[in-house]
Amino acid sequence: MSVRFTFDIHARDGTARNGTITTAHGSVATPAFMPVGTAATVKAMLPEQVRATGADVVLGNVYHLMLRPGAERIARLGGLHHFMDWPHTILTDSGGFQVMSLASMRKIDEQGVTFASHIDGSKHVLTPERSMEIQALLGSDIQMQLDECVSLPNERPAIEKAMHLSLRWAERSKAAFGGKPGQAIFAIVQGGDQADLRVQSARALVDMDFPGYAVGGLAVGEPQDVMLRMLDIVAPELPPERPRYLMGVGTPDDLLEAVARGIDMFDCVMPTRAGRHGLCYTRFGKINLKNARHADDPRPLDADGDCPVASRYSRAYLHHLTRSNEILGMVLNTWINLGYYQRLMQGARRAIAESRYADYMAETKAGWAAGDI
Numbered sequence: 001m002s003v004r005f006t007f008d009i010h011a012r013d014g015t016a017r018n019g020t021i022t023t024a025h026g027s028v029a030t031p032a033f034m035p036v037g038t039a040a041t042v043k044a045m046l047p048e049q050v051r052a053t054g055a056d057v058v059l060g061n062v063y064h065l066m067l068r069p070g071a072e073r074i075a076r077l078g079g080l081h082h083f084m085d086w087p088h089t090i091l092t093d094s095g096g097f098q099v100m101s102l103a104s105m106r107k108i109d110e111q112g113v114t115f116a117s118h119i120d121g122s123k124h125v126l127t128p129e130r131s132m133e134i135q136a137l138l139g140s141d142i143q144m145q146l147d148e149c150v151s152l153p154n155e156r157p158a159i160e161k162a163m164h165l166s167l168r169w170a171e172r173s174k175a176a177f178g179g180k181p182g183q184a185i186f187a188i189v190q191g192g193d194q195a196d197l198r199v200q201s202a203r204a205l206v207d208m209d210f211p212g213y214a215v216g217g218l219a220v221g222e223p224q225d226v227m228l229r230m231l232d233i234v235a236p237e238l239p240p241e242r243p244r245y246l247m248g249v250g251t252p253d254d255l256l257e258a259v260a261r262g263i264d265m266f267d268c269v270m271p272t273r274a275g276r277h278g279l280c281y282t283r284f285g286k287i288n289l290k291n292a293r294h295a296d297d298p299r300p301l302d303a304d305g306d307c308p309v310a311s312r313y314s315r316a317y318l319h320h321l322t323r324s325n326e327i328l329g330m331v332l333n334t335w336i337n338l339g340y341y342q343r344l345m346q347g348a349r350r351a352i353a354e355s356r357y358a359d360y361m362a363e364t365k366a367g368w369a370a371g372d373i
């Protein structure tokens with residue numbers, strides 16, 4: 001029996017939604033946070049630990065994996081799920097965004113992106129067709145169209161040009177998508193901070209009929225209120241029965257606000273990257289474990305919470321590991337953060353199902369603001 005890609009909405013509270021995405025590799029409870037596993041690893045974590053935090057899906061990157069170890073090699077070795085031993089859902093980003101932030105000598109034209117590898121300087125071309133071919137070789141469950149994302153603030157002509165190029169690349173990506181059972185391709189809405197361009201982009205992509213829609217080009221330098229205004233404008237344009245993914249976002253506060261506006265999926269390096277630098281997210285707000293005030297503190301970060309790490313180790317120990325650059329410090333801090341992001345989304349799902357999302361948001365924010373940490 002082959003599994004179809006589906007999205008079922010169980011409950012709505014205002015514009016917030018609680019649902020389940022089903023892919024070839026299992027189900028994803030939404031709203032969902034997807035830990036970033038750029039190079040076929042969620043840095044510092046074993047796959048079973050990532051799973052234990054509550055993640056149903058992780059993200060992989062075309063850009064990194066095509067350069068090292070190579071998409072054809074991963075395919076020969078049985079695909080990305082087998083290679084990294086993550087048997088659950090995988091979403092892959094198409095590569096354009098990472099090329100623009102990491103590669104040197106980047107050039108974008110109608111055909112695609114030409115760039116030099118940040119690893120060895122070798123030259124590569126990524127077209128919509130090649131990006132989809134790579135995502136098929138990886139065996140990704142949710143594949144993203146190739147797009148162009150410009151940073152903000154930016155001039156309108158540059159935003160408009162990138163939005164139109166992304167629409168043409170959406171057509172080509174969709175035509176090139178292989179689509180085994182249980183796999184899907186998502187479109188990406190662009191248009192920067194320009195309301196009319198956002199609407200134009202969303203409408204053109206909806207006409208192309210994708211199984212899911214992402215909102216790209218946000219959290220790229222604009223203030224939070226601009227991002228939220230764009231979500232207020234874009235979400236009503238998208239088909240209510242299809243999943244919506246806000247790419248590369250964000251802080252816990254961003255997630256709560258975007259869920260309220262109808263977003264179902266998120267990914268961000270923040271919990272993993274911040275963790276490796278000693279920054280932890282908890283119910284009581286953000287804490288910098290490098291700070292000297294923790295050196296003699298015997299209390300765990302969250303004695304009464306369900307995180308096996310945050311309830312167990314003392315702040316003094318986490319401070320010591322972090323200051324000493326110990327590998328275990330990165331592991332524990334990453335675990336705490338991924339655990340917190342997952343609990344935040346679990347709480348959101350429950351609150352939406354019980355029609356008390358606004359209260360959940362207010363209570364959660366009050367917990368951060370109390371700042372007793």
Ligand code: PRF
Pocket residue numbers: 093094095096097144147148149188215216217218219220247248249
């Ligand atoms: N496009 C793609 N990946 C992304 C983004 C985008 O706009 C962003 C923007 N926040 C993060 N990751 N393809």
